[in-house]
Amino acid sequence: MIEFTNVSKTYPGGVKAIDDISLSIGHGEFVVLLGPSGCGKTTLLRMVNQLEELTEGEIAVEGSSIHDLNKIDMRRNIGYVIQSNGLFPNMTIEDNVMVVPAMLGWSKEKKKERFEYLMNLIGMPPETYRKNFPHELSGGQQQRIGVARALAADPPVMLMDEPFGALDPIIRARIQEEFLDIQRTLKKTILFVSHDIDEAIKLADRIVLLKDGKLQQFDRPEELLNRPANEFVSEFVGEDSVLKSLSLYQVQDMKAKLTLPEASDGLDGTVFKHGDSLRYVLSHLLHPTPKPVYFERQEGGLAGPISVAHIEAFVREMTA
Amino acid sequence: MNSKAVIAWIVKIAFWVVIIAFFWWTISNNMYAQILENPEQFAGLLGRHLQIVLISSSLALLTAVPAGILLTRPKFKKYEWIFVNTANLGQTIPSIAILALAMGFLGIGIQAAILALYVYSLLPILQNTIAGLKSVDPAAKDAAAGMGMTPTQILFKIELPMAASSMIAGIRTAIVLNIGTTALAYLIGGGGLGVWIFTGIQLFDNTYLISGAVPVTILAITVDQLFRVMQLFLVPKGIRKAQKAAAAT
Amino acid sequence: MGDFLSYLGRNYADIFSYTIEHIQLLGVSLTLAILIGVPLGIYLTTNEQLAATVLQAASIILTIPSIALFGVMIPILSLVGQGIGFLPAVIALILYSQLPIIRNTYTAINNVDPNIRDAANGLGMTTMQRLLKVEIPNGMPLIMAGIRTATVLSIGIGAIAAFIGSGGLGVLIDMGISRGNQNMIIAGALAISILAIAADFGLKKIQMKFSPKEIQ
Ligand SMILES: Nc1ncnc2c1ncn2[C@@H]1O[C@H](COP(=O)(O)OP(=O)(O)OP(=O)(O)O)[C@@H](O)[C@H]1O
Ligand SMILES: [Mg+2]
Numbered sequence: 203m204i205e206f207t208n209v210s211k212t213y214p215g216g217v218k219a220i221d222d223i224s225l226s227i228g229h230g231e232f233v234v235l236l237g238p239s240g241c242g243k244t245t246l247l248r249m250v251n252q253l254e255e256l257t258e259g260e261i262a263v264e265g266s267s268i269h270d271l272n273k274i275d276m277r278r279n280i281g282y283v284i285q286s287n288g289l290f291p292n293m294t295i296e297d298n299v300m301v302v303p304a305m306l307g308w309s310k311e312k313k314k315e316r317f318e319y320l321m322n323l324i325g326m327p328p329e330t331y332r333k334n335f336p337h338e339l340s341g342g343q344q345q346r347i348g349v350a351r352a353l354a355a356d357p358p359v360m361l362m363d364e365p366f367g368a369l370d371p372i373i374r375a376r377i378q379e380e381f382l383d384i385q386r387t388l389k390k391t392i393l394f395v396s397h398d399i400d401e402a403i404k405l406a407d408r409i410v411l412l413k414d415g416k417l418q419q420f421d422r423p424e425e426l427l428n429r430p431a432n433e434f435v436s437e438f439v440g441e442d443s444v445l446k447s448l449s450l451y452q453v454q455d456m457k458a459k460l461t462l463p464e465a466s467d468g469l470d471g472t473v474f475k476h477g478d479s480l481r482y483v484l485s486h487l488l489h490p491t492p493k494p495v496y497f498e499r500q501e502g503g504l505a506g507p508i509s510v511a512h513i514e515a516f517v518r519e520m521t522a
Numbered sequence: 523m524n525s526k527a528v529i530a531w532i533v534k535i536a537f538w539v540v541i542i543a544f545f546w547w548t549i550s551n552n553m554y555a556q557i558l559e560n561p562e563q564f565a566g567l568l569g570r571h572l573q574i575v576l577i578s579s580s581l582a583l584l585t586a587v588p589a590g591i592l593l594t595r596p597k598f599k600k601y602e603w604i605f606v607n608t609a610n611l612g613q614t615i616p617s618i619a620i621l622a623l624a625m626g627f628l629g630i631g632i633q634a635a636i637l638a639l640y641v642y643s644l645l646p647i648l649q650n651t652i653a654g655l656k657s658v659d660p661a662a663k664d665a666a667a668g669m670g671m672t673p674t675q676i677l678f679k680i681e682l683p684m685a686a687s688s689m690i691a692g693i694r695t696a697i698v699l700n701i702g703t704t705a706l707a708y709l710i711g712g713g714g715l716g717v718w719i720f721t722g723i724q725l726f727d728n729t730y731l732i733s734g735a736v737p738v739t740i741l742a743i744t745v746d747q748l749f750r751v752m753q754l755f756l757v758p759k760g761i762r763k764a765q766k767a768a769a770a771t
Numbered sequence: 772m773g774d775f776l777s778y779l780g781r782n783y784a785d786i787f788s789y790t791i792e793h794i795q796l797l798g799v800s801l802t803l804a805i806l807i808g809v810p811l812g813i814y815l816t817t818n819e820q821l822a823a824t825v826l827q828a829a830s831i832i833l834t835i836p837s838i839a840l841f842g843v844m845i846p847i848l849s850l851v852g853q854g855i856g857f858l859p860a861v862i863a864l865i866l867y868s869q870l871p872i873i874r875n876t877y878t879a880i881n882n883v884d885p886n887i888r889d890a891a892n893g894l895g896m897t898t899m900q901r902l903l904k905v906e907i908p909n910g911m912p913l914i915m916a917g918i919r920t921a922t923v924l925s926i927g928i929g930a931i932a933a934f935i936g937s938g939g940l941g942v943l944i945d946m947g948i949s950r951g952n953q954n955m956i957i958a959g960a961l962a963i964s965i966l967a968i969a970a971d972f973g974l975k976k977i978q979m980k981f982s983p984k985e986i987q
Contacts, residue, residue: 251668277670288665292683292758302669335760337767351669361668530820537828544843553846614967616927619960622944626957702836706931709948719842723935726854728846735842739835746834 203229203391204250204359209259211245211415219245221415222259227408230389234402237412238438243395246412247361250393251280263359278302281352281360281390285367287344289336295347296332302355320350323384342373349381353388363395378404399439403427403446411435424450428521444517449481453497456480456516462497462505471496473504484513548732556718556733568737571714574632574704578639579697586644587689590651591677602652609649617642617703625710635712639703643696650692654685687757687765694749701742705734778954786943786962793939793966796857796929800864801922808869808921809914812876813902822877829870837863837928841935860929860937867928868921875917879910911981919974926967930959940966 204227211220219242227233235243248254250261252273261268268276289298297304299320300313308316321328324346336344345366352360366374366381382405385392396402402409403423411418411426418438419431427447430436439446454476456462471494474483486495487510496506548554557564593602617638624638658681666676682689708716718734721727754762779786815822835843840863845854853859883906891901907914933941943959946952 248668253664253668274670274672277668279670280668282665282668284661284665284668286659286661288659288661290662290666290680290684290760291659291764292680292760294760301666301671305670305675335763337760337764348665526818527820530818530824533821534824537824544847548846611968614923614971615964616930616967618927618930618941618944619963622947622956622960626953626960698834702834702839705836705838709944716838719838720934722842723845723855726845728849731842731845735839738839739843742834742836742839743831746831 203227203231203264204393205260205262206246207260207262209246209249209261210257211242211249211254212257219415220249223412223415223417224259225410225417225420227391227393230391232385232392232394232405232407233410234406234408235393235395235410235412236399236402236438237397237418239397241412242415243397243412244363245415246410247363247393247395250359250361251277251282278306278355279357279359281354281357281362283348283352283360283362283365285364287336287348287365287368289344289347289351291336293335294332295334295336295339298336298347299351299354301351306355316354320353323353324350325380342369342377345369345377346380349384353384353390358391360390360392360394362392364397365394366401367396374401381405400446403450411438413438423447424520444521445481445484447520448484448513448517449479451480451516451520452476453478453480453483456512457497457499457505459516459519460512462508462512465496465504465506470494471507473498476500480513480516483508484510487513548736551728553728553732554736555729557737564733564737567713567715567717567734570632570712571701571704571716571738571741574635574639574707574712574714575697575700578636578704579643579700581636581640582643582647582696583693585640586647586692587651590648590655590689593652594655605648606652609645612641612645613649617699618706618709621703621706621710630711632707632712634710635704635707635714638710639700639707642703643700646696646699647689647692650688650695651685654688654692655681657688658684683758684761687753687761690749690753690756694746694753697749698742698746701738701745705738775954775957779958782955782958786940786958789938789940789942789959790962790966793926793929793941793963796860796864796932796937796939797922797925800861800925800929801868801918803861804865804868804872804921804925805918807865808872808917809876811869812873812914813880813907815873815877816880826870826874826877829873832866833870837867837931838934840866841932845935855936857937859935860932863932864925864928867924871917871920871924872914873917875913875920876910879913879917880906882913883909912978915974915978915981919971919978922974923967923971926963926970930963 204225206223206225209220209223210218212218221242223246225233235246237243245254249256250263250268252268263271263276263280290301293301296317299317300308303313303316317332318328321331326343326346331339331343331347336347339347345368348365349362352362366377369377378401394405396405406423408420408422409426410420413434419426419435421429421431424447426435427439427443427450430439430443436443453474457476472486473496475498483495486492487508494507495509496504497508499505589605592598593605620642621635621638624634624641628634628637662680662684663676666680671679704712704714705716705719707714708720715734715738718730719738722729722731722734811825815825841859844859844863848854848859848862880902887905887909888901891905896904929937929939930941930944933939933945940959940963943955943962947955947957947959
């Protein structure tokens with residue numbers, strides 16, 4: 203879907219922002235570009251829609267090199283969201299969201315229908331906000347409008363540069379959830395810049411970790427956490443990487459890996475479902491006055507009681 | 523009503539009383555005699571006045587706005603500071619000096635007046651056009667480019683609407699100053715309503731003074747107010763509301 | 772060019788004394804304008820309704836063309852026998868200076884960081900102490916900017932006032948035009964421009980002195 207082949211970028215001042223990066227991103231994949239400030243995330247992202255020129259190498263989108271595509275046309279087919287949302291203060295919310303469809307010459311009815319669909323998708327009633335202006339919305343609402351605007355013409359690819367960076371942690375967590383839901387239905391190919399490892403773990407199918415313009419590791423979040431490719435990666439993911447990785451695994455993963463004891467009858471404990479995260483389970487086990495913990499079983503009945511030792515065994519298994 | 527509101531009202535009323543008293547006094551002393559007795563001459567002077575204002579300020583507008591747009595494009599950005607500094611410096615030079623210097627170049631006559639007023643109106647428009655375009659949020663321009671707007675679309679749909687408020691303020695300043703300065707055009711043989719004002723000064727004749735000065739004043743204030751109203755139409759509603767909201771906090 | 776230089780050589784003493792006259796006119800009118808405008812601007816921060824009215828009136832006054840204002844003032848001041856000369860010039864300059872001075876003072880005092888104001892209150896300052904020790908010092912750069920605008924404006928209008936007999940550098944232009952003497956006109960125009968540019972520059976330097984270090 204998106205192919206980076208030996209891509210490098212040197213800015214006119216001489217800064218080598220991207221150094222020989224090759225990546226292959228699949229259809230419908232959610233890839234997070236992660237790394238410390240100044241490592242080249244924004245640059246890499248902006249080279250895809252040609253807001254920055256490549257110095258060396260080649261980027262292809264759906265098989266065609268971006269140089270062969272008309273800049274303007276390709277940008278209209280790629281959704282673009284930036285941190286400071288970049289909403290146009292002179293346009294109403296409806297006009298903002300419908301900028302690209304208007305440029306593509308959509309009919310009035312089609313635009314209206316699309317606007318209503320998108321607003322419902324991001325959980326903002328269309329009639330309430332249609333005639334508002336950007337400054338009349340909260341930061342979180344503006345950010346959601348920025349996402350809706352990028353989705354407007356239903357582009358297969360989305361480029362998002364720290365779209366939720368300016369939000370407070372609670373709002374940010376909520377928007378992340380909402381956006382994941384949206385992504386589950388829409389299945390876009392997404393390149394998403396973040397410098398927050400937790401955000402990356404939560405959202406990404408795969409993470410691209412960069413440092414000084416060089417690729418450090420390109421892998422699934424749990425791999426990054428459990429099998430860091432080098433010193434930098436393990437430092438970046440942090441000392442609590444094990445804890446972080448537990449949030450990526452669910453009860454069903456543990457049941458698949460370990461043979462768990464059969465539970466006897468007459469229980470007074472907490473029962474976890476297949477989809478519950480192991481981090482959540484661990485937090486229960488570490489409670490000062492813990493109740494016994496059980497897992498629900500596919501074939502009926504319960505497994506357990508589960509102890510911290512089980513978690514330890516599972517982690518050892520996963521990082522082996 | 524509290525005492526502060528009372529004071530505000532008294533001042534407001536006093537302001538109007540002074541204006542009404544002035545008109546009552548000038549009318550009852552027949553100080554508009556020149557207009558009433560020589561309407562053709564008045565029409566001629568007013569027409570000439572408007573002619574100078576219109577020609578010089580439209581030329582200024584047609585030069586300064588495109589120049590301001592050009593100087594904020596990436597290609598010409600490096601020359602911008604020269605023009606901005608010249609415009610800043612130029613605006614400290616008093617209008618009478620510019621008129622006098624223009625006469626030095628072109629001699630006596632309407633051409634010299636138009637040249638001087640053109641140069642004088644150019645500066646505020648250029649300055650405000652550049653300032654307005656430069657104040658446009660770079661994130662908005664970046665988003666627009668990323669969404670596939672052409673540079674022309676970005677200019678007309680994003681930059682100019684967002685700069686409109688500052689640009690119109692510059693045009694307003696330029697034209698109001700222009701109307702007043704045109705009253706000095708008489709000195710370099712340009713004609714206009716200044717003819718009566720200066721005649722009045724030389725002859726110490728109130729009828730000439732008031733018949734010349736009051737129409738010029740009314741013209742300047744009217745045009746100023748017209749622009750205020752125009753701002754409501756030309757500045758996009760979202761920008762106006764945002765400015766208001768920002769001013770309130 | 773040589774002609775002009777020899778004109779300057781013969782008349783520099785006159786030009787110098789016109790410059791002094793011009794500066795005197797400015798000195799008197801600006802001092803009075805500041806004495807009126809700054810306290811008024813400060814007072815207006817306590818009365819919003821009055822502020823709106825006064826600022827509007829001042830901005831309307833500023834749109835009145837200067838020569839027209841002189842034209843209107845001559846008949847009025849003639850009633851007290853002062854139609855032309857120094858007095859109408861001073862009054863006009865005071866009137867025109869009000870908008871920049873009042874508006875900047877008003878904005879400066881209003882814009883003082885509410886936290887600083889809170890801190891001053893918290894330290895138990897009286898309203899007067901707060902004004903003198905906190906609000907005016909913090910608002911000084913903006914107040915100075917207003918005074919600077921008023922000064923540059925007044926230099927130009929002062930030149931026009933020469934036509935109603937106030938003296939100053941405008942006299943050179945006035946006489947030059949009536950005698951058809953180009954050199955005189957150019958000397959006047961240049962001297963006024965230089966005065967305006969120098970005043971602008973000098974006051975900008977002073978304004979920067981008042982600015983907090985981090986802005987400089
Ligand atoms: N227009 C530019 N001209 C010159 N150098 C630039 C330019 N843009 C970015 N750089 C440099 O390129 C490097 C990578 O910048 P980039 O903006 O891609 O980093 P980033 O990973 O997005 O950082 P952040 O997390 O702070 O946004 C930095 O060293 C930066 O200083
Ligand atoms: Mg970045």
